Amino acid sequence: MKSYRDLSPSLRTIMTPGPVEVDPRVLRAMSYPILGQFDPEFTELMNETMEMLRDLFQTKNQWCFPIDGTSRSGIEAVLVSVIEPGDKVLVPIYGRFGNLLVEISERCGAEVIMLERDWGAVFDPEEIIEAIHRDKPQIVAMVHGETSTGCIQPFDGIGAACRETDALLVVDAVATIGGVAVETDAWQLDAVIGGTQKCLSVPSGMAPITYNERVEAKVLRRKTIERGLREKGAEAKPGKTVASNYFDLGQLQDYWSPKRLNHHTEATSMLYALREGLRIVLQERLEERFARHRRHEAALVAGLCAMGLSLYGDPDCKLPVVTCIRIPNGVDGESVRAMLLNSFGIEIASSFGPLKGQIWRIGTMGFSCNQKNVLHVLGALEAVLLWHGVDISAGKALQAALAFYARKGEELPC
Missing domain, CATH: 3.40.640.10 (Type I PLP-dependent aspartate aminotransferase-like (Major domain))
Structure with a gap:
């Protein structure tokens, strides 16, 4: 009879638009x-x-x-x-x-x-x-x-x-x-x-x-x-x-x-x-919860912009819990995602339809929406992009996010 190993799923930092960490x-x-x-x-x-x-x-x-x-x-x-x-x-x-x-x-x-x-x-x-x-x-x-x-x-x-x-x-x-x-x-x-x-x-x-x-x-x-x-x-x-x-x-x-x-x-x-x-x-209270999602979204955006990446979509109608990033020209988006997962335990999402291969999507939702995760994904993404030869502003992403958190603001920086 075939023997099966004990169930032991890997611990991940899940920063997709769903599912998220529980x-x-x-x-x-x-x-x-x-x-x-x-x-x-x-x-x-x-x-x-x-x-x-x-x-x-x-x-x-x-x-x-x-x-x-x-x-x-x-x-x-x-x-x-x-x-x-x-x-x-x-x-x-x-x-x-x-x-x-x-x-x-x-x-x-x-x-x-x-x-x-x-x-x-x-x-x-x-x-x-x-x-x-x-x-x-x-x-x-x-x-x-x-x-x-x-x-x-x-x-x-x-x-x-x-x-x-x-x-x-x-x-x-x-x-x-x-x-x-x-x-x-x-x-x-x-x-x-x-x-x-x-x-x-x-x-x-x-x-x-x-x-x-x-x-x-x-x-x-x-x-x-x-x-x-x-x-x-x-x-x-x-x-x-x-x-x-x-x-x-x-x-x-x-x-x-x-x-x-x-x-x-x-x-x-x-x-x-x-x-x-x-x-x-309800214990967190709805308004405070909505503000938390806006705050960590804005810190993520601050870091991405400081890195030199471009966001996708009209900023006037941006969904506060999902941030879409244009994949830099010449970069294999799936290779970046794979390295984030295998080397850092971080999952971000790709896209489909007319946007397949053009954007990454990072979710800041629920329990996954916290400062540790935002800083982790920014640092890891910077390292992986540098590994892939992308010309970015190295060292600035985490500093921009940390500066945003220090200001205790909520407004999107770019």
Whole structure:
């Protein structure tokens, strides 16, 4: 019989746009004893998780709970539950994950209307508002923070325009929740999807979501139709009922309600992890946490600029938790990444699509977002670039970052 070695993953400094390093308190929580999913002690943990998610999403929505699955499961659960075949779905695309919203919407039978922006920039909200009034979509699906381009989309007035036209505004906040303000109620967002493996510093495997009574009304209407057909012994009508059983918000909200109607077996250890991660976020306080992310981003940028590297994208819409760097001409970006990983234990990200081979992406998210990591990655990147023969301003990166930290500032230096 083949013998396998003990599991012993290497310790890494993970500075990607996700996943990121997990807080040791979250890892400890995952080791706790398993409770049954209907054990009163466990259902109380479910209730506490919902309460904390309301604070995280800055909402009074009743429905705040996680979907068991990676971040994409949350996006799919919301879109599958609200899109009926023939619905118009407006998707403003300014990076890879806008295209994901298009793909899922098309699979739901939607008539997708795309607005496209060159990667590295975002939309003026007025462009989107104009399209909402012109095309009268049933759903507007948008990405808040695009990790593929390091850009963040402003939402000024978009929620109000959706209310005026009776459109549902669905927002992918996977990259921003817990690191950047996501004001669900103030921005009039109807449904928001978050992720655990980025700014929350919880392992991938859950997708926190929230949605309001406007979304619930559509979910319940489809659920009523489905129940009526079932009672008559008729087959479900495509489009009138939700195509997915697992991602059916109507059934999921029954599971998370006091009724506790069985739908699936909850991922016990992941719920422990999410609850502990949320507790840590709220203990730090949201505004202080957002300021921490801005501060370490700015220190990283100070060092990169002092080194002589160029940032990618419009600085006016830079995502505070992801920094994109243009790979210097003639440099093998993958060779640099490999040396950072193998010699220093540091992981940064490459890119894909039209940016493949053109940029590196460094994340400053959650537990990974700290001074030690920023200084470590700057020092290592400088050494690796010098090894690769790149003409940079040697010795200046760490000094610039240290000077920034000494000033205790937050503003981007370049």
